[in-house]
Amino acid sequence: MGVLSVGTYIAGRLAQMIPTLLLIVTIVFFLVYVVGDPVGLMLGDNATPEQVAAMREAMGLNQPVFMQYLNYIGSVLTGDFGESYQYGQAALPIVLERLPATLTLAIGAILLALVIAIPLGVWSATHRGGVIDSVVSSISVLAKAMPNFWLGIMLILLFAVTLRWLPVSGAGSWAHLVLPVIALGTGTAAEITRLVRSSMIEILSQDYIRTAYGKGLRRRAVVYRHALLNAFVPVTSITILQFSTLIGGALVTEVVFSWPGLGQLLVNAVSQRDMALVQASVFVIAVMVLALSLISDLLFKAVDRRINLG
Amino acid sequence: MTAETAAQELLTVKDLRVSATRRESQDLHVVDGASFSIAPGERAALVGESGSGKSVTCFSVMGLLAQNLRVSGGSIRWRGNDLATAKREEIRRLRGPEIAMIYQEPLTSLNPLMTIGYQLKEAARRSKVGRREILEMLDRVGFADPRRIMGQRPHELSGGMRQRVMIAMALIGQPKLLLADEPTTALDVTIQSQVLKLMYDLSYEMGTAVLIVSHDLSVVRKLSDTIHVMYAGQVVESGPTDSVLSQPRHPYTRALLSSAPRLGDTRERLESIPGIVPTPDQWDAGCRFRSRCPLATERCAETPPVDVVADRSSACWHVDQLLAEQKEATPL
Numbered sequence A: 001m002g003v004l005s006v007g008t009y010i011a012g013r014l015a016q017m018i019p020t021l022l023l024i025v026t027i028v029f030f031l032v033y034v035v036g037d038p039v040g041l042m043l044g045d046n047a048t049p050e051q052v053a054a055m056r057e058a059m060g061l062n063q064p065v066f067m068q069y070l071n072y073i074g075s076v077l078t079g080d081f082g083e084s085y086q087y088g089q090a091a092l093p094i095v096l097e098r099l100p101a102t103l104t105l106a107i108g109a110i111l112l113a114l115v116i117a118i119p120l121g122v123w124s125a126t127h128r129g130g131v132i133d134s135v136v137s138s139i140s141v142l143a144k145a146m147p148n149f150w151l152g153i154m155l156i157l158l159f160a161v162t163l164r165w166l167p168v169s170g171a172g173s174w175a176h177l178v179l180p181v182i183a184l185g186t187g188t189a190a191e192i193t194r195l196v197r198s199s200m201i202e203i204l205s206q207d208y209i210r211t212a213y214g215k216g217l218r219r220r221a222v223v224y225r226h227a228l229l230n231a232f233v234p235v236t237s238i239t240i241l242q243f244s245t246l247i248g249g250a251l252v253t254e255v256v257f258s259w260p261g262l263g264q265l266l267v268n269a270v271s272q273r274d275m276a277l278v279q280a281s282v283f284v285i286a287v288m289v290l291a292l293s294l295i296s297d298l299l300f301k302a303v304d305r306r307i308n309l310g
Numbered sequence B: 001m002t003a004e005t006a007a008q009e010l011l012t013v014k015d016l017r018v019s020a021t022r023r024e025s026q027d028l029h030v031v032d033g034a035s036f037s038i039a040p041g042e043r044a045a046l047v048g049e050s051g052s053g054k055s056v057t058c059f060s061v062m063g064l065l066a067q068n069l070r071v072s073g074g075s076i077r078w079r080g081n082d083l084a085t086a087k088r089e090e091i092r093r094l095r096g097p098e099i100a101m102i103y104q105e106p107l108t109s110l111n112p113l114m115t116i117g118y119q120l121k122e123a124a125r126r127s128k129v130g131r132r133e134i135l136e137m138l139d140r141v142g143f144a145d146p147r148r149i150m151g152q153r154p155h156e157l158s159g160g161m162r163q164r165v166m167i168a169m170a171l172i173g174q175p176k177l178l179l180a181d182e183p184t185t186a187l188d189v190t191i192q193s194q195v196l197k198l199m200y201d202l203s204y205e206m207g208t209a210v211l212i213v214s215h216d217l218s219v220v221r222k223l224s225d226t227i228h229v230m231y232a233g234q235v236v237e238s239g240p241t242d243s244v245l246s247q248p249r250h251p252y253t254r255a256l257l258s259s260a261p262r263l264g265d266t267r268e269r270l271e272s273i274p275g276i277v278p279t280p281d282q283w284d285a286g287c288r289f290r291s292r293c294p295l296a297t298e299r300c301a302e303t304p305p306v307d308v309v310a311d312r313s314s315a316c317w318h319v320d321q322l323l324a325e326q327k328e329a330t331p332l
Helices: A003-035 A039-043 A049-058 A065-077 A091-126 A131-145 A148-162 A174-204 A207-214 A219-257 A262-271 A275-303 B054-062 B088-094 B116-126 B131-140 B146-150 B159-171 B189-206 B217-223 B241-246 B251-258 B319-328
Strands: B011-020 B028-038 B043-047 B069-078 B099-102 B177-181 B209-214 B226-231 B234-240 B306-309 B312-315
Touching: A003 A065, A003 A275, A039 A049, A091 A131, A091 A174, A091 A219, A091 A262, A091 A275, A131 A174, A148 A174, A148 A219, A174 A219, A207 A219, A219 A262, A219 A275, A262 A275, B011 B054, B028 B043, B028 B054, B028 B069, B028 B226, B043 B054, B043 B217, B054 B069, B054 B099, B054 B177, B054 B209, B099 B159, B116 B131, B116 B146, B116 B159, B131 B146, B131 B159, B159 B189, B177 B189, B189 B209, B189 B217, B209 B217, B217 B241, B226 B241, B226 B251, B234 B241, B234 B251, B241 B251, B251 B319
Parallel strands: B028 B234, B043 B209, B043 B226, B099 B177, B177 B209
Antiparallel strands: B011 B028, B011 B069, B226 B234, B234 B312, B306 B312
């Protein structure tokens, strides 16, 4: 496959994203519409019905919903998600400004998860039924079952409040990153550990593993080269999938740790019915998830030449 | 086997027993009392129906038994060392430069994500062989463009090509013994003999002994010097191929012969052996073929004596009757 066809493939995939994004924007628009408009919240309890009506007219909220929708889509197509009434500025730049913080948290959590999960999963698979395998299995069930906000609170209580080793919340230094990354990454680590274990068990029973042993290769070479390479495809696909759900988990974790990311912004925007901000946040998250799936497909292609793109 | 031949043997398997560990009952023996030996450069065959323990015997020589199987008795002497009791690391060092193996399933025996070149290099490195020799080897197994093959991955090759890669991989280190576990069963009939010929020609040039596992007597007849007939985990008859196949000394060998098609065969129907191979939990001390044997008597419930005549050995209570019947019948 040449560079040209990879380019064509990427272009095709990008084109396919457009209807998906349009659908997401539409769904979010109507969800927000159902929740109700923010005028009441904006003007407070003492506003007169006349003031409310004037405000609604100014914001275009008195028009039929279909007209509102068309207007909205029209401006979204030009990259304009409207203005956040809370901040008094365009919504999209606010969202993009918060993005790096969320990505830092999510990437940190994924890296932590992989660093823990790959060795543990491989060990469990190669020592199946042993003590460590059983311990790892039990802990991973527990870790998966713990809600990350609860884990976050427990971590704060232990390491920040009692031991005073790490800051309670906020951002600004590496120390601030430690607890949220652990809170967010633990469940993912458990998930990936189980996946690495089951993939490795399946792969280690394959004929080509026997061939590798038959050549006189050392156990380490067989497990870490021949087997782990084949585990790459399933593990990567789940990791990337996990990354998407991790963004969701990050919303809650960010609130617990007052982490200045997209999650905190979105939660706040929803409760304040800041429609423009909600729309822009969801849009950015959607683009991120779609981009991740494209990246994962391209990665597979690089490793596994049997997968035919297109 | 006499004392003077023992010194020159490459591999001597004696009373081999392989057991499967079972969770809730006693261990099950899947090979139970297999004995045979192979001399340097010899072309030997292990024949028998499915379930007789041929492949498991090969894998125990390689130290590659499945996790639930282990050698639980007997010995596997390789040039003086007993592999049955050897450390794992010792056996590992033998794999490649001393003993190599070709497997039944070429389609799944190569790592799908690694290039052919990489997988060959791994094998070559074990025997300190370089890239030039790898290319030469690929040329010898019949690839017109070895350099191109090196960069390809298994899915780009046909079954026959993959098996030729496996042959190259096994023979790259010029091993002393090549174990071939039904190497052509999974291949197209049209290329089976081609692949076999290649395997034997190369082994012959290198002086490598070959032990082929097969249930195809026509293959064995043409390509093997000696034959070991396995039944229900035991070797029931051994000897030079020609004499064993022309004058079997075990009723199972005779039954196998009459169920195999031969060139110029005028029989309208091939005979089949009545019944099935007893499963390992049904094995006892007596002759295990007796439930299917036309010659069986009560005596067969006792362990049959091993009868050694010149270069042949067999284990049947009724050899005399068997030979008498063969004399009466028109010679094959």
